[in-house]
Amino acid sequence: MTRPSFGKLDLDPATVKHARSLARKAGRPIVTLAKKHTTVAVERATLRMAGLGGADDEGTPWVNRLLDVVRADLHDVGGLEHGVALPVWDALVRGEADDLAVLAQKAAAGSITFRLPEGRDAQRARTASRRAVAAGVRVIDKRRVERERLIKRHGDAPRQPWIYLIVATGDIYEDIPQAQQAAREGADVIAVIRSTGQSLLDFVPEGATREGYAGTYATQENFRLMRAALDESSKELGRYVRLTNYASGLCMPEIATLAGLERLDMMLNDSMYGILFRDINPIRTFVDQRFSRQVHARAGIIINTGEDNYLTTADAVEAAHTVTTSQLLNEYFAKEAGLDDWQLGLGHAFEIDPSIPDSFRMELAHALLAREVFPKAPLKWMPPTRHMTGDVFKGNLLDGFFNLAGALTGQGILLVGMMTEAVVTPWLSDRDIALQNVRYVMDAAGRLHEDFHPAPDGFIVQRANQVLAESIELLDRIVDGDGGGLLGAIADGTFGLMKRPADAGRGLDGVARKSAAYYNPATDLLDEGATR
Numbered sequence: 348m349t350r351p352s353f354g355k356l357d358l359d360p361a362t363v364k365h366a367r368s369l370a371r372k373a374g375r376p377i378v379t380l381a382k383k384h385t386t387v388a389v390e391r392a393t394l395r396m397a398g399l400g401g402a403d404d405e406g407t408p409w410v411n412r413l414l415d416v417v418r419a420d421l422h423d424v425g426g427l428e429h430g431v432a433l434p435v436w437d438a439l440v441r442g443e444a445d446d447l448a449v450l451a452q453k454a455a456a457g458s459i460t461f462r463l464p465e466g467r468d469a470q471r472a473r474t475a476s477r478r479a480v481a482a483g484v485r486v487i488d489k490r491r492v493e494r495e496r497l498i499k500r501h502g503d504a505p506r507q508p509w510i511y512l513i514v515a516t517g518d519i520y521e522d523i524p525q526a527q528q529a530a531r532e533g534a535d536v537i538a539v540i541r542s543t544g545q546s547l548l549d550f551v552p553e554g555a556t557r558e559g560y561a562g563t564y565a566t567q568e569n570f571r572l573m574r575a576a577l578d579e580s581s582k583e584l585g586r587y588v589r590l591t592n593y594a595s596g597l598c599m600p601e602i603a604t605l606a607g608l609e610r611l612d613m614m615l616n617d618s619m620y621g622i623l624f625r626d627i628n629p630i631r632t633f634v635d636q637r638f639s640r641q642v643h644a645r646a647g648i649i650i651n652t653g654e655d656n657y658l659t660t661a662d663a664v665e666a667a668h669t670v671t672t673s674q675l676l677n678e679y680f681a682k683e684a685g686l687d688d689w690q691l692g693l694g695h696a697f698e699i700d701p702s703i704p705d706s707f708r709m710e711l712a713h714a715l716l717a718r719e720v721f722p723k724a725p726l727k728w729m730p731p732t733r734h735m736t737g738d739v740f741k742g743n744l745l746d747g748f749f750n751l752a753g754a755l756t757g758q759g760i761l762l763v764g765m766m767t768e769a770v771v772t773p774w775l776s777d778r779d780i781a782l783q784n785v786r787y788v789m790d791a792a793g794r795l796h797e798d799f800h801p802a803p804d805g806f807i808v809q810r811a812n813q814v815l816a817e818s819i820e821l822l823d824r825i826v827d828g829d830g831g832g833l834l835g836a837i838a839d840g841t842f843g844l845m846k847r848p849a850d851a852g853r854g855l856d857g858v859a860r861k862s863a864a865y866y867n868p869a870t871d872l873l874d875e876g877a878t879r
Contacts, residue, residue, distance in 0.1 A: 396483030546596025655696030730764025742766030
């Protein structure tokens, strides 16, 4: 009797189900941990949902100034562990200020002392804070409806994979015309990469910015400006052009909230990227990640995960199973936070050394494995960077093979590779050549996945099944070993060769275990799916 299978790789459905079960077991303790803690970024995001924006004369956001004063005033009774909602709205109910903006200014001037209300005062504060935050949640809901209406009006991208192109000069006013021209040349998704180091800032800059380095600062005003520009392009081109930014780093919940308020369509949001590659404290990251993904779920935003980054530090052949393992974990964390399959832009990359025999066949095996384990997800396929040498002819050829692999394996989101990628900052002409490469491959072979069937028990099928088996072995060790679960595996350098212990890393001082009195209307509204 032959076992049941599905797809082109002859994967055993029971094996795939077992892998998901192990990912769920590995992830559950992390979710429990996240639910029991809060962070400064979660509390600041709550204030932003309630409408508090802007910054003081020194550029410090009012959400930071207000939260800092609340923490200091409540230090003797725990500070952050109670959350920001009760003390802030208690002050508003008591008439200390007419609105959040005035309250923040008075708090910064030292003219208000916050307290933790109890009894009837606490109930009044809960009611008032929920009403204020619910108004912001309704704005996010309204933006989601706007997106759906515009896609219906203008039409969607004509095919998949969507062509995803990075545009970021550091100056939002230079980014806009470049993004619009990229859309005219065929880009379906515009990603505005952030200025170098923004992920390590524990505040979100304010206003339109013109001074980013190797990227443009993620701010609410920059989001608004680029979204408006791409709406013009959508009308001009007769197809909705999507906008992407980054919700990783120390301000993940805030940036996710601003993205929902300004109708971004995708956000980089990985469960472990900030831990591994920015040395952000693991607990801080998992708490912030869960809240931000709840916002993305509510806003109808597609997340892009960062598994491709593992292959920039670890060998793409030996570490292939860590990518699949992380994808399974990202899927569990995403669905637990409320995201649907169509929102899971799980990442993987074309990073095998091209000098290795059968490198392209292995790339196909890895890409097809991701496609078949996550059949409903719009996978994000990342171009080669690690083995780009500066030889532009070889680089363009390698990108062509990358594009072909995407066509052969039915990827959902294809990030445009450029022949100077990871060597120098690409010129505008490099982008034109890269888009030409993509257009040629997609026009010539965009539906080739319909005809591509690897040989049963051939090299590609065997390699894919081997990687899946190694992923299950790793998940087994995480779940049943004595290494401290997923946090222990992260501390041991299992992913991307980076060792990140749970009691260290940036942002640890911004984490607190929730008290019995903790209240946050944003988490309640997101958990409930409520609007009031």
